[in-house]
Amino acid sequence: MYDAYHMLVPTATNVSAVSLTDAGISDFRLRLDAAFDELLAQGDLLVLADLRGGTPFNESYARFLKDPTHLRLVSGLNLPMLIEAGLADGDLDAVYQTALDAGRFGVSGTDLPEEKGSDEDTDLF
Amino acid sequence: MAITFARVDDRVIHGQTIMRWGAEKPCSAIIVISDSVAEDELRKKVLRAAAGHLKLGIYDVQQGVSACEKARESKRDFFVISDSIEAFAKLRELGGDFGPTLNVGNLTVKRPDIKNLGDAVCLNDEDVAAVDSLEANGVEVQFQLVPNSGVRTWQQVKAKYQSM
Numbered sequence: 432m433y434d435a436y437h438m439l440v441p442t443a444t445n446v447s448a449v450s451l452t453d454a455g456i457s458d459f460r461l462r463l464d465a466a467f468d469e470l471l472a473q474g475d476l477l478v479l480a481d482l483r484g485g486t487p488f489n490e491s492y493a494r495f496l497k498d499p500t501h502l503r504l505v506s507g508l509n510l511p512m513l514i515e516a517g518l519a520d521g522d523l524d525a526v527y528q529t530a531l532d533a534g535r536f537g538v539s540g541t542d543l544p545e546e547k548g549s550d551e552d553t554d555l556f
Numbered sequence: 557m558a559i560t561f562a563r564v565d566d567r568v569i570h571g572q573t574i575m576r577w578g579a580e581k582p583c584s585a586i587i588v589i590s591d592s593v594a595e596d597e598l599r600k601k602v603l604r605a606a607a608g609h610l611k612l613g614i615y616d617v618q619q620g621v622s623a624c625e626k627a628r629e630s631k632r633d634f635f636v637i638s639d640s641i642e643a644f645a646k647l648r649e650l651g652g653d654f655g656p657t658l659n660v661g662n663l664t665v666k667r668p669d670i671k672n673l674g675d676a677v678c679l680n681d682e683d684v685a686a687v688d689s690l691e692a693n694g695v696e697v698q699f700q701l702v703p704n705s706g707v708r709t710w711q712q713v714k715a716k717y718q719s720m
Contacts, residue, residue, distance in 0.1 A: 439572055442704050514572055518579070544601045550594070551613040555585060556626040 436513050446517050449487070456486055463487070467494050467502075475501045475523040477516060477530060479508040503527040511537025559627050562636045562654040564644065565662040568593060569606040569637065573661070573702065580703045582633035585611035589620035589638045589647060617643050621652040628653065641679075641697075645686035648693045657696045660687075671720045673713055675701050684717060 433448040449466050451459045470476050478495075480488035483506035495502045503523055505512070515533030519526045560581040565573065568588055577583070586607055593599050594616040604612060611632070615623045624647070627634040636654045638644055644658055662676045663683075670678040677699055679687075687697050687710055699708040 439576065439702060440704065441702070511572070514575075518576075541605065544604055548601065548604060550600065550615065552585075552611045555611050555613045556630040556632070 432508070432510055432513060435510055436517060439514060440517060443517055446513070451486055459486065460490055463490050464494075471498065471501055476503075477523065477526050478502065478504045479513060479516065479530060480504065480506050481508045482506065505530045505534065507534055509534055509537050558630050558633055559624065559636055559655050560633045561659065562644065562657070563659040563661055564638055564641050566639045566665045567662055568639050569603050569612075570662070571606055571608075574610075574635070576702050577635070581635075583610065583635045584632045585613070585627075585630075585634050587620070587623050587627055587634055587636045588612070588614045589617055589623065589636060589652075590614075590640065590643050591616045593639060594619075617646045617652075618650065620647050621650050624652045624654050641683050641686040641690070644695075645689045645693075648690055648695060656694070657698055658690060660697060660699045661701050671717055673699075673716055673720075675699065675705065675708070677713070679713075679717055684714065687714070 433446065436446060437443060447466055447470060449459070449463050467476070478491045480491055482488060488504070488506050491502075491504050495504050501523070503526075505527065512530050512534035516526055516530035519529040521529075560583060561577060563577070567573075568590070569586060574583070574586075588603060593603070594614055600614055603614065613623060620643075624636065627636070638647075641658075641660065641663075644654070647654065660677060664676050664678055667678070667680060669680045671680070672678050690697055691710055697710045699710075699713050700706070
């Protein structure tokens with residue numbers, strides 16, 4: 432997803448990724464803490480975690496409890512959420528809200544189109 | 557002028573890309589101008605789904621001339637998109653007015669004798685002739701994938717093409 436984000440926003444430098452790997456939870460915890468230390472030293476931080484209750488979320492939540500002023504945490508990471516939050520302007524709470532909204536808006540179902548669709552929508556011009 | 561953006565992208569309507577450009581330039585409707593798309597019922601259905609809440613009109617190049625005219629007089633803000641540079645060149649030759657600049661963003665579908673110019677742009681001799689025609693007809697052609705990637709001019713891209 433990190434690669435997909437950079438495909439759409441090639442010049443972005445404001446997003447970092449830390450992944451849980453086969454090396455296990457303690458290795459992940461070390462890398463995550465290092466990332467938190469480095470990034471929080473630069474300013475406020477929004478964390479997008481995939482699964483609420485999963486290790487990345489839980490470890491991030493523990494950090495949030497230590498530093499609730501400069502950190503926000505969202506679960507249910509999807510690509511629309513990452514793109515919109517990554518490009519959002521504003522303070523931490525505004526970016527946090529953008530992530531929540533874009534994440535929800537990014538989930539939708541699909542319907543079959545009308546069989547005889549027109550080439551021009553009604554009231555196009 | 558209610559045409560805010562004209563673009564060549566062989567995916568035509570690509571969700572997040574349109575959202576990105578839509579954040580930079582106002583857009584409430586999309587006009588697709590392409591002979592191949594206009595006769596492809598399946599592709600039209602897919603584009604309709606990709607357009608989501610945006611109003612959409614799909615035309616061949618001949619119909620595109622009047623579609624551009626109506627768009628320029630409309631109160632809506634339009635993106636005009638085609639899957640080929642040739643379509644815009646022909647549109648301009650027929651008197652279609654889509655504005656003073658044309659953005660070329662994504663052109664990677666396999667075609668005969670293409671050269672890869674980087675940033676998701678592959679051109680062949682026909683494309684070069686089409687851009688030359690557009691520039692000769694007063695259209696500035698800019699090569700840029702997404703709003704915050706760099707803009708390349710035709711002069712830069714053509715020089716690279718000729719050196720390959």
